[in-house]
Amino acid sequence: MRASMSLLRREFSAYFLSPIGYVVFAVFLAVTGHLFSLSLGLLTARGPKGLSYPMQLMVNDVSFWLVYLFIPPLLTMRLFAEERSTGTLEILLTAPLRDGQIVLSKFLACYGFYVLLWLPTLLYLPVLLDWEWWTMQSGIDPWPVVTTYFGLALAGAMFLALGMLVSSLVKTQMVAALVTLFIGLLFILAGLWRPADMDTSGLAYQVLYFFTVPLHFERNFSRGLIDTRNVVLYVSLTLFCLFLTVRSLESRRWR
Amino acid sequence: MIHVLNLTKYYGDYPAIQFVSFDVPAGQIVGFLGPNGAGKSTTMRILTGYLTATSGKATIAGLDVFWDSVEVRRRIGYMAENSPLYLEMRISEYLHYRAGIKGLYGAERKKRIGYVLDRCWITDVRRQIIGTLSKGYRQRVALADALLTSPPVLILDEPTAGLDPAQIRSTRGLIRELGQEHTILLSTHILSEVEMTCDSVIIINRGKVAISSSLADLARKAGERARLVAIFDHAVESDAFLNLPGLTEVVPQALPDGALVRLSSPDMVDLAPKVCALAAQKGWRIRELRSERATLEDLFVQITGEV
Numbered sequence: 354m355r356a357s358m359s360l361l362r363r364e365f366s367a368y369f370l371s372p373i374g375y376v377v378f379a380v381f382l383a384v385t386g387h388l389f390s391l392s393l394g395l396l397t398a399r400g401p402k403g404l405s406y407p408m409q410l411m412v413n414d415v416s417f418w419l420v421y422l423f424i425p426p427l428l429t430m431r432l433f434a435e436e437r438s439t440g441t442l443e444i445l446l447t448a449p450l451r452d453g454q455i456v457l458s459k460f461l462a463c464y465g466f467y468v469l470l471w472l473p474t475l476l477y478l479p480v481l482l483d484w485e486w487w488t489m490q491s492g493i494d495p496w497p498v499v500t501t502y503f504g505l506a507l508a509g510a511m512f513l514a515l516g517m518l519v520s521s522l523v524k525t526q527m528v529a530a531l532v533t534l535f536i537g538l539l540f541i542l543a544g545l546w547r548p549a550d551m552d553t554s555g556l557a558y559q560v561l562y563f564f565t566v567p568l569h570f571e572r573n574f575s576r577g578l579i580d581t582r583n584v585v586l587y588v589s590l591t592l593f594c595l596f597l598t599v600r601s602l603e604s605r606r607w608r
Numbered sequence: 609m610i611h612v613l614n615l616t617k618y619y620g621d622y623p624a625i626q627f628v629s630f631d632v633p634a635g636q637i638v639g640f641l642g643p644n645g646a647g648k649s650t651t652m653r654i655l656t657g658y659l660t661a662t663s664g665k666a667t668i669a670g671l672d673v674f675w676d677s678v679e680v681r682r683r684i685g686y687m688a689e690n691s692p693l694y695l696e697m698r699i700s701e702y703l704h705y706r707a708g709i710k711g712l713y714g715a716e717r718k719k720r721i722g723y724v725l726d727r728c729w730i731t732d733v734r735r736q737i738i739g740t741l742s743k744g745y746r747q748r749v750a751l752a753d754a755l756l757t758s759p760p761v762l763i764l765d766e767p768t769a770g771l772d773p774a775q776i777r778s779t780r781g782l783i784r785e786l787g788q789e790h791t792i793l794l795s796t797h798i799l800s801e802v803e804m805t806c807d808s809v810i811i812i813n814r815g816k817v818a819i820s821s822s823l824a825d826l827a828r829k830a831g832e833r834a835r836l837v838a839i840f841d842h843a844v845e846s847d848a849f850l851n852l853p854g855l856t857e858v859v860p861q862a863l864p865d866g867a868l869v870r871l872s873s874p875d876m877v878d879l880a881p882k883v884c885a886l887a888a889q890k891g892w893r894i895r896e897l898r899s900e901r902a903t904l905e906d907l908f909v910q911i912t913g914e915v
Contacts (some may be wrong), residue, residue, distance in 0.1 A: 359708025363694075370696040440692030444753070447656040447688070448709045449681040606660040 364462030429516025504574030514594035639802035685754030695739030
């Protein structure tokens with residue numbers, strides 16, 4: 354357990370020892386900050402404008418998903434691919450740690466950085482929720498915000514687990530990033546673009562809805578709904594990818 | 609301490625090692641010798657649990673390297689080839705992290721880190737980022753890492769590769785000292801290194817063990833094939849030597865200003881006086897008389913078939 358913590362701490366601090374962590378952080382904050390200012394504009398505009406739900410604009414905007422698409426590849430590409438290309442994987446795997454411990458520590462470190470990315474956005478909440486400090490209550494229904502963060506936490510875990518699996522399969526960071534980006538695109542593309550005249554009751558849309566993450570946020574999480582189909586997809590895919598990553602690490606032993 | 613029996617590893621169809629068997633007794637320093645690609649690193653990686661053998665069995669301290677991999681790894685200090693390290697970390701940070709994943713904490717951790725820093729002469733540079741260090745220092749960091757938990761077995765893959773002569777000498781000295789408390793298996797392709805540091809040697813070639821014996825035995829074996837070299841100031845009839853009793857081989861060679869004769873005999877001690885007597889009798893002038901021992905290098909070249 355303490356050995357896992359040592360590994361977790363190293364993996365987490367490694368994000369701050371390379372420029373990539375800072376770049377991801379800066380771009381992410383710039384985009385969410387911009388979307389927050391747009392939300393503020395809409396909330397304070399006169400006339401029939403405004404937002405139905407506090408986080409609506411922040412997680413339904415195309416620019417958000419474009420940026421979000423790049424975060425998991427950049428965070429996960431180094432996890433195993435870097436160690437493999439520099440040879441440090443050998444000294445990591447010959448340390449007295451089980452493969453499961455290594456995978457879980459690396460995943461949690463990566464997930465920790467993802468959570469860290471979102472922490473500054475909590476500063477926007479008092480404004481979005483019309484928070485009243487003297488009564489400690491929000492002026493509007495806070496649950497859509499809670500479900501949005503809940504969705505982001507689970508969806509992030511899924512993308513990161515996918516990225517980690519890819520990273521454990523390839524030799525170079527660049528390939529890991531590109532493959533993860535491509536897989537991420539499958540889950541996000543229909544949120545960025547789909548035929549304008551698409552029949553939302555048709556089979557094609559139903560299938561798209563099943564795995565298109567931005568649609569889940571647009572229709573459910575940002576409105577304060579939790580659809581178990583989405584949750585099951587995120588959680589099961591996360592666990593499945595973690596399992597496959599352990600197997601992929603083990604594969605060196607039976608190849 | 610280390611028992612290896614019929615270890616075989618295939619990479620696809622290519623056999624990296626085949627039926628490798630050897631024993632390393634506790635407290636010994638064993639040199640693992642072989643040309644590049646002979647399977648040294650593969651064998652070491654199997655012992656450390658990084659790879660798995662296709663067939664065969666290996667145990668360290670009585671534990672099977674496949675079934676008790678984690679426990680075995682606890683008992684091994686492993687220094688991988690080319691000493692891969694996290695280049696963005698400082699030495700002290702790196703050792704702190706490695707101590708953590710190896711199960712050392714608190715005061716014990718601090719004490720051991722201080723000890724290995726001191727032992728590997730890197731105390732002065734412990735605040736430096738590993739990426740800025742020269743190859744020699746990186747090797748020492750890797751060795752310090754291997755020593756952290758004071759494991760009973762050290763497996764060192766080419767510990768002196770890429771070092772300068774002074775560093776090689778000090779590293780050898782360190783390895784000899786470490787040999788007093790640890791069982792060491794070290795691979796190298798520098799022959800003199802084995803002669804200087806090891807108690808016994810395992811020569812591996814094309815995935816098979818060619819020789820596994822102690823250095824003393826090897827020296828005896830080399831002595832058996834020693835030859836006497838006699839150099840004369842003028843040409844001599846080499847047939848005359850054949851009359852000497854006990855001589856097994858005479859190889860004459862003409863020199864521009866004389867002649868050279870290589871003589872072999874199972875009894876080297878008696879040979880030189882006999883040759884002198886013969887020369888005196890025939891009136892030959894001997895310029896030089898020396899014995900030529902087969903070195904480990906000769907043996908190695910002979911075994912591996914390389915020039």
